[in-house]
Amino acid sequence: MLIVMDKTASEAEIAAVVAKIEALGYTAQTIPGGERMAIGILRNPGPVDPALFIDLPGVIEAIPVSRSYKLVSREMKRENSIIVLPQGVKIGGGHFVVMAGPCAVESELQAFTIARAVKAAGAQVFRGGAFKPRTSPYSYQGLEEEGLKILARVRDEIGLPVITEAIDHYSLDLVEQYADIIQIGARNMQNFSLLRRAGQARKPVLLKRGMSATLDEFFMAAEYILAEGNTQVILCERGIRGIGAHARNTLDLAAIPYVKKESHLPIIADPSHAAGRRLLVPPLARGAVAVGADGLIIEVHHDPTHALSDGPQSLYPEQFAALMRDIQTLRPGQWL
Amino acid sequence: MLIVMDKTASEAEIAAVVAKIEALGYTAQTIPGGERMAIGILRNPGPVDPALFIDLPGVIEAIPVSRSYKLVSREMKRENSIIVLPQGVKIGGGHFVVMAGPCAVESELQAFTIARAVKAAGAQVFRGGAFKPRTSPYSYQGLEEEGLKILARVRDEIGLPVITEAIDHYSLDLVEQYADIIQIGARNMQNFSLLRRAGQARKPVLLKRGMSATLDEFFMAAEYILAEGNTQVILCERGIRGIGAHARNTLDLAAIPYVKKESHLPIIADPSHAAGRRLLVPPLARGAVAVGADGLIIEVHHDPTHALSDGPQSLYPEQFAALMRDIQTLRPGQWL
Amino acid sequence: MLIVMDKTASEAEIAAVVAKIEALGYTAQTIPGGERMAIGILRNPGPVDPALFIDLPGVIEAIPVSRSYKLVSREMKRENSIIVLPQGVKIGGGHFVVMAGPCAVESELQAFTIARAVKAAGAQVFRGGAFKPRTSPYSYQGLEEEGLKILARVRDEIGLPVITEAIDHYSLDLVEQYADIIQIGARNMQNFSLLRRAGQARKPVLLKRGMSATLDEFFMAAEYILAEGNTQVILCERGIRGIGAHARNTLDLAAIPYVKKESHLPIIADPSHAAGRRLLVPPLARGAVAVGADGLIIEVHHDPTHALSDGPQSLYPEQFAALMRDIQTLRPGQWL
Amino acid sequence: MLIVMDKTASEAEIAAVVAKIEALGYTAQTIPGGERMAIGILRNPGPVDPALFIDLPGVIEAIPVSRSYKLVSREMKRENSIIVLPQGVKIGGGHFVVMAGPCAVESELQAFTIARAVKAAGAQVFRGGAFKPRTSPYSYQGLEEEGLKILARVRDEIGLPVITEAIDHYSLDLVEQYADIIQIGARNMQNFSLLRRAGQARKPVLLKRGMSATLDEFFMAAEYILAEGNTQVILCERGIRGIGAHARNTLDLAAIPYVKKESHLPIIADPSHAAGRRLLVPPLARGAVAVGADGLIIEVHHDPTHALSDGPQSLYPEQFAALMRDIQTLRPGQWL
Structure with a gap:
């Protein structure tokens, strides 16, 4: 933390800031600048809240210096983390993955039809929701355990590992039993109770960025999972609130190279x-491939007009197959 | 839903849209305009997803017409809902309420000290967190049941009804037993599983708007609670992501008169x-008082420097008392 | 500027940062912390761009310390600036002003009708656009010099000073001749050429905040005007891009007390x-009155259905009169 | 425009809406739905402002139907516009262009050094600012006519067409004489006076999207230029206000395929x-290449540490050359 004083701050005001820092048990170091004094806080075991200082007399700014996240940081672990799934699928560290399937599992026939199509096109993981977080209580909510x-x-018959979302402790208990990757959705990115539970699971977790989360908040959410002992975390950028209505959200592709610089975790x-x-x-x-993502998760449906959710954004299987061919030309996994 | 066609859309493209509407079981009505054709969808039992149509050939826009929310709407209930708490405190319909207290309950001494101060200043409800949703897993997480x-x-000794936050099913079970109002925080506004559980509670629920939620999404979150049978819902505007760093969030005060126009629920x-x-x-x-809010919820701490959370935004008791006097001059509850 | 190093930064990386600071002609001061090194930049005559350092090896953050704005700052001038208009109207320092009138001046009859109504209700300044910045080239663009x-x-017959917008150098030359306050609109907040020209004018300038401007950027825009010698600047908060469609923009009322803390300029x-x-x-x-604004600028039209622009947001004269009565109960100008 | 009525709207309220539509000179058509009435507005020559209706009794929504832009729309011109520069460089319709150079022209030596480097790497247009719009009045403002x-x-010696920014009428007069493409910056996207002047120029115009502009507003800004007779417009996505501080702005890459669907103009x-x-x-x-942009504009500097502006975001010439090689593998211009 660095406390920046007003140019006209009095010696008494500076002394009061120093006293407060010391009252908190830290060490204060004054740093005289050209025009104004700044005061550094040293020996603080963790981040200090800037708001503790900003409204003191003579203070014009209080600037955090430390990172809040530890376990997700490249400062803690230099090499890329690689998540290994059953059937040998790897994610991260140059291993590019495509997860594809319907928004929701609607029936055995629907799931098998789409799974065969996406596998044939080259997908390595099958996605499909059994517990659906829906904006409206009147929308389709998923097949629940039957979907799992x-x-x-x-997975057993077609040979693709599967990913599906957990929306609460109850569904996470079930998802952990049936699935290969546990998904935590954007709306639950700061459902800290659920994050802790995911941290106790023995399966990899895909964590989506919240719609208005900063990357620091995203890292801290992942930190909850790692802090409970589960280091198999895959991050996922899925768009933030943007401007205008041309797309539902704004895919923040700059987040991908930034996350790869700051963290050892894979990001799709x-x-x-x-x-x-x-x-x-x-x-x-x-x-996303061209900025260097470690993978994609894409909705595909063979009959999107009749899909029970998210039909309009689902690709037809032939569109997905064409996309997979296009992706191959873009050197997936090679952009570090 | 209204489907707007390109000026140059062919008759075949128009017919395809009509056919798709009818395939979904609805009725299509063509509406010839000056320059272009529009097609209305009738007899749909609920909202239709615009994305079903926007990428069809010849379509340039698909515009939702119906409201998604029902139970929270003034179309359903014209008169203002009034929530009545133990000790007779009323919220809504001209009854203005102030809830005040520390961010977190830290000890019996702290809670009683602050409760006495805020009661003396005129607060009618005591707030204090026992389960704290914190951005960092390393921050103070609350006293849990001991806090409750x-x-x-x-409440029993000082005579103020109490409000506190529930962050998952486990904590909601406990909060329902001990508190007078169950708070659902902004980060859980779309934790639909928790909303359903709150809808089954027999206590009033204070629902905070999510940091990037539209008012439609806010209403739909409240709809989850009402749809389970709990009509005692108080909405709370607490700021959205804004621009710049002068405040943590941007308090969207226009939301207050808009909510009062659209919904019968109180909003603080x-x-x-x-x-x-x-x-x-x-x-x-x-x-907030001057735009017509039905109440306020304010953090107060007698020793914010040593508060375990949110100290910097907590008012000192004497500041809170001064604010309560100021508020009286602003005709709280009179701005409809 | 404070440069924060990675925990694992080598001595060579630290030395390279120091060398770069010195190559720029500044002084470097190393600040050893608990876990990591920070390096302060001293004797820089103005702000240093953090981007000069953030991508150097071993650097994890570069944090600006100085304020960029000088003349608009309370560090430069402690007491509130008060703008004095012809007819003795004062703005700022406890003097509350209401400016009212139509979006656009449409005719002499329209302008006089509305001016008489708003004066009768207590407005002290008449507003009306002669040069209109419109999103569409096909919308009404104003009466131009005839409107002035x-x-x-x-002004001459009714006795209200007048404010109107200038949109380029040509119109500013004219507005400066005819009006009492020159308005710079939100879309021109960073039209630096126009700001300089306004700084050379001998009339007060009302500067509106841009729709996505931070307060620092807003202050810097005002700084352009003051730097040219015109200190008679009134700031105006008019809403930023928000979330959802319930209002056109989100009025950021927290900006008002923040501006009053940081700057001596009045803000309406x-x-x-x-x-x-x-x-x-x-x-x-x-x-806005209750948060402490120094005034309001409000659109009023006696026949908004036929207004050539912004009719839907214009108050009827009787609504405006009612609002003026309401405002009196809110102690305008007393909330510092 | 479609006016949606409350379920409980009375016949008198519906009649009042119809009367208002007719008073405006348009035709009203009632559209009875399942639960509620909607009223279409027909024979309106241009867009109708929804705000004219939203606050009438019984109205719950007023939905615009028409597009506001005409000349920029694919409805007006189906085939892609291709801009042809001196030296035969083409932009749009599959012709991919890279514009590169320093943020600001600082000296003849600097400009020639960088121009040679970017030409050698494959750039087809040289960029460099002579008039700089800077947030601070104290920052470097450019060489002005000497820079041009x-x-x-x-251009004459190295053989690259040049692009540079105009910030007002004065500089546009000069830029039009010296440059091959006139750039209008993001902060001037709604400087309508400047847009009109650019529309009268006989050189192509590069128009950057404003930092918080919707795509509709972006199209309308371009419409100003086309409406004055200049059809040689290149659009440019340069990032919108985002969330967090990892990047200065959020590059909205979804805008690129959307613009290409809606408009015939090229977008880089x-x-x-x-x-x-x-x-x-x-x-x-x-x-940007992979989503289908028609080109890129990139800052390059041989000595960014000493650049007078934007050094930190400027690529070194060897980084730019590597990027140009990478781009070739991504099939630029092939992603329609």
Whole structure:
């Protein structure tokens, strides 16, 4: 923490800041500048809240210096983390992954139809929701455990590891049993109770960035999972609140190289939820590959007109296959 | 839903849109305009997803017409809902309420000290967190059930009803037993599983607006609670992501008259979390009264320097008392 | 500027940062902390761009310390600036002003009708656009110099000083001749060429905050005007891009007490443009008074259905009169 | 425009809406739905402001239907516009362009050094500012006409067409004489007076999207230029206000395929200003190519430490050359 004083701050005001720092048990170091005094806080075991100082007389700014996150940071672990799934699929460190499937598992026939199509096109993980977080209580809410059983059969018969979302402790207990990756959705990125529970799971966790989360907040959410002992975390950029209505959200592709610089965890992109409409999914998917994402998670449906959720942003299987071919030309996994 | 066609849309493209509407089981009505055709969707039982149509050939826009929310709407219930608490405190319909207390309950002594001060200044409800949702896993997380017991003693001995936050099913079970109002925080506004559980509670629920939620999403979150049978919902505006760093969030005071027009539910404001610093709390509190809020929830601490959380935005008791006097001059509850 | 090093930064990396600081002609001071090194930059005559350092090896953050603005700052001038208009109207330092009138001057009859009404209700300044910045080239663009002449006649016959917008050098030359306050609109807040020209004018300038401007950027825009020698600047908060569609923009009322803390310049609020609809204008106007604004600028039209621009957000004269009565109960100018 | 009525709207309220539509000279058509009445507005020559209706009794929503932009729309012109520069450089319709050079022209030596480097790496247009819009009045403001003369010499001797920014009428007069493309910056996107002047120029115009502009507003700004007769407009996405501080702005890559669907004008991306730091420029540049941009504009400096502006986001010539090689693998111009 650095406390910046007003040019006209009195010696008494400076002394009061120093006294407060020392009252908190830290060490204060005054740093005289050209025009004004600054005061550094040393020997603080963790971050200090700037708001403790900003309204003191003579203070014009209080600037945090330390990072709040530890375990997710490259300062803690230099080399890229690589998540290894059943069937040998690897994610991160140059291993590029595509997860694809419907928004929601609707039936065994639907799931198998789509799973076969996405596998044929080259997807390595099958996605499908069994517990759906929906804006409206009147919307389709998912098949719940029956959906998880269908996912398990897809994995066993088709040979794709499966990812599905948990929305509370109850569903996480079930998802942990059936799935290969536990997804935590954007709306739950700061559901800290759920994050802790995911941290106790023995399966990898895909954590989506919240719609208005800073990357620091995103890292801190992941930190909750790692702090409970689960280091198998995959981050996912899925779009933030933007300006205008041309897309549902704004896919923040700058987040990807930034996360890769700051953290050892892999990060993938979800162009489907960011776009909200089919037209924009393939270009955003290509863009994510080209900025260096470690993978993609994409919604695909063989009959999106009748999909029970998110049909409009789901690719047709042939569009997905074309996208997979396009992606190959973009050197996925090579952009570090 | 209204589907707007390109000026140059062919008859075949128009027919395809009509056919899709009818395939979904609805009725299509073409509406020829000056320059272009529009197609209305009728007899849809609920909202139709615009994305079903926007990428069809010849379509340039698909515009939702229906409201998604029902139970929270003034279309459903014209008169203002009034929430009645133990000790006779009323909220809404001209009854203005001030809830005040520390961010977190830290000890019996702390809670009683602050409760006595805020009661003396005129607060009608005591607030204090026992389960704290914190951005960092390393921050203070609250006294949990011990905190709830302290809150219950405050109510019994000092005579103020109490409000405290629930962050998951486990804590909601406990909060429901001990508190008079169950608070759902901004980060859990779309934790739908928790909203359903709150809807099954027999206590009033204070629901905070999420940091990047539209008012439609806010209403739909409240709809989850009402749809489970709990109609005692108080809404709370607490600030959205803004621009710049002068305040932590931007208190969206226009939301208050808009909510009062659209919904029968009471809405209060939380200037403390929006401001993030003491300096801005009194002016924002006064502003909220003047736009017509049904109440305020304000953080107060007798020793904010040593508060375990949110000290910097907590008012000193004497500042709170001064604010309460100021508020009286602003005709609280009279601005409909 | 404070440069924060990675915990694992090598001595060579630290030395390289120091060398770069010295190459720029400044002084470097190393500040060893608990876990990591920080390096302060001293004797820099003005702000240093953090981006000069953030991508150097071993650097994790570069934090600006100085304020960029000087003349607008309370560090430069402690007492409130008070702007004095012809007819003795004062703005700032406890002098509360209401400016009211139509969005655009449409005719002499229209202007006089509205001016008489707003004067009768207590407005002290008449507003009306002669040069209109419109999103569409096909929208009404204003009466230009003819409108300015009408404004001048309003002032002479009715006795209200007038404010009107300049949108380029040409119109500013004219506005400076005819009006009492020169308005610079939100879309021109960073039209630096126009700001310089306004700084050379001998009339007060009302500067509106840009729709996505931080307060630092807002201060810097005002600094352009003061740096040219015109110290008669009135700031105006008029809403930033928000979330959802309930209002056109989000009036950022926290900006008002923050500006008053940081700057000696008066700041007023424009609830009409923020709201975009009549319903929200009176509550936002009251809110602005209660947070401590030095005044309001409000659109009023006697026949808004036929207004050539902004009719829907214009108050009827009787609504404006009611609002003026309400405002009196809110102690305008007393909230410092 | 579609007016949606409350479920409980009375016949008199519906009749009042119809009467208002007819009073405006348009035709009203009632559209009875399942639960509520809607009223369409027909025969309106241009867009109708929704705010004219939203606050009438019984109205719950007023929904615009028409597009406001005409000349920029694909409805007006189906085929892609291709801009042809001197030396035969083409932009749009599959012709991919890279514009590169320093933020500001600082000297003849600097300009020629960088121009030779970017030409050798494959850039087809040289960029360099002579008139600089700077947030602070105390920052470097450019060489003005002397800078334009240097640019002209670069073109004549090195053979690259040049692009440079105009910030007002005065500088546009000069830029039009010396440069091959006139740039209008993000802060001037709604400087309508300048847009009109650019529309009268006989040179192509590069128009940057404002930092908080919707795409509709961006199209309308371009419409100003086309409406004056200049159809040679290149759009440029350069980032919007985002969340957090990892990048200066959020490059909205979804805008690119959307613009290409809606408009015939070419659109390029500016990763340098979006990123604000060198580290993020190459990944964002690659991302823009992969989503289908028609080109890039990139800042390059041979000695960014001593650059007078924007040094930190400028690539070194060898980084730029590497990026140009990377781009070739991404099939620029092929992603429609």
